[in-house]
Amino acid sequence: MRIRAVFLTPIFCAILCTASAAQAPITAVTLSPEQIGVVKTAVGLSTRIVFAGPVKEIICGDLYDPGSGRGTFVVQKGENDVFIKPVVPKGMSNLFVKIGENEKQIFNFDLKVVSVTEAHRVVNVTGTRPMSTAADKSSNGDSSTDNTRKPATSRELEQLKAKAAQEGEEIVRTANQQAARITAEAEARAVEVDRKTLERSEQETERRFVKALMLGLHEAKINNPRVAAKKVVISLEPRVITLDEKSYIRYTIQNNGDADFTFSAITLEASAGAEMKAITAEVTQNKTENKVSPKEAVAGIIVFDPKQIGAKDRLALFIRGEENAEIAHLTIQ
Structure with a gap:
């Protein structure tokens, strides 16, 4: 009797761990190139969008710019993930994500800033046209290779799951730290702009008063x-x-x-x-x-x-x- 080994990738294990432990909303969507998915985000949270293939390119309509302090969303790319975090309590934009190596797909999204209770934590995305992987090609082309693989032990699976969960937590933690830093920098710049505006206003008032005195005071x-x-x-x-x-x-x-x-x-x-x-x-x-x-x-x-x-x-x-x-x-x- 032939035994076919089942291998769990680290990312898939991370999704299983997150789904079993997290209390936050997790959703799954299937999108065609003609459809637009909706991703709900909230200030203080990072929303993870998970894809079936490696993320190659991201385009956000209102990407936060640390230099000018303008923009609504901080966007970070993982291997098969995109992390979204808004820096303002209200706003919306759109997002395009290109994934895949040889067979590329583009997914379309609308991003919305909502309350914490409405926000997505994880959005699992699949396309209507499934992507072929190296493992699929190997299994379809040469069945003898599968027959020679050894099944993963429970200990190995647990190690893979733990490693994937650790990597996922590290990515989320890094995204949160960067978003917090960007938000703090934006707030500091806003305070500085207000201070300089007030200072210029006071200087202008003083300048006009001195000019008026130079022209003379009449009663x-x-x-x-x-x-x-x-x-x-x-x-x-x-x-x-x-x-x-x-x-x-x-x-x-x-x-x-x-x-x-x-x-x-x-x-x-x-x-x-x-x-x-x-x-x-x-x-x-x-x-x-x-x-x-x-x-x-x-x-x-x-x-x-x-x-x-x-x-x-x-x-x-x-x-x-x-x-x-x-x-x-x-x-x-």
């Missing part, structure tokens, strides 16, 4: 900086400050009444005789809502271009209510 006195209307006091700082071709007026609205005081707008208007014209101004207030509660005060700054005001114009600040009705006004100059 104009306000003769009547206070007015009261219905237990509401509107007051201005007694001077208009002009710096870097911009004028600044600080105002305060104090509600001394028992009810809310509301207004629709604060405007600047200039008059030359009976004609009034609106002055374009930017109002910045410490409260976004134009409502002042009882015993509350709000303050703000009005910024405008003094070139809008003629030499003979009279400038006034208006507090307006519903339908643009005047509540109170103060003459500035």
Whole structure:
């Protein structure tokens, strides 16, 4: 009676060990050249894609670039494996993997970043066109060779399984270490970019302030900086400050009444005789809502271009209510 020996490759043994011990999702897909497989990944995990032949080439649509810090996926190639690890919590891309020595196949995948509970740990891939191997050719061409092989002992099989498992763990550990290093480098670069941006912003602010001081600081006195209307006091700082071709007026609205005081707008208007014209101004207030509660005060700054005001114009600040009705006004100059 002839006995045909069965040999287990290290990679196949590693798959058996992983399948029996791992609690994570493991799936298998069969793909033709016209199909696209979906691989779900998650931050903090490495997903292993296992093929029936040696991996020759990998192309990822959004491969992480350590130099620029851009990209979504770190991709590493093993002998018959591809390891995928995302570096951002959201994203998707695609992946092409070419395998085989003489008889090459190309597999198409969509990569998605999902939650840890949804992510694949291992994806076993087979093609609709099976690949021929050296062992198959040997068995088909010369059956006498198989007859002379000795069956592997249980001890040898256990050693092969242990070696394959160790190699698989080492590959995964290396991939995790590299992905962690790349992620840390990307985060460090982002912090450095933020720091430099803030530093440049502060330098630009200081430069503009110094330039404004070089041009000179001008003040104009306000003769009547206070007015009261219905237990509401509107007051201005007694001077208009002009710096870097911009004028600044600080105002305060104090509600001394028992009810809310509301207004629709604060405007600047200039008059030359009976004609009034609106002055374009930017109002910045410490409260976004134009409502002042009882015993509350709000303050703000009005910024405008003094070139809008003629030499003979009279400038006034208006507090307006519903339908643009005047509540109170103060003459500035």
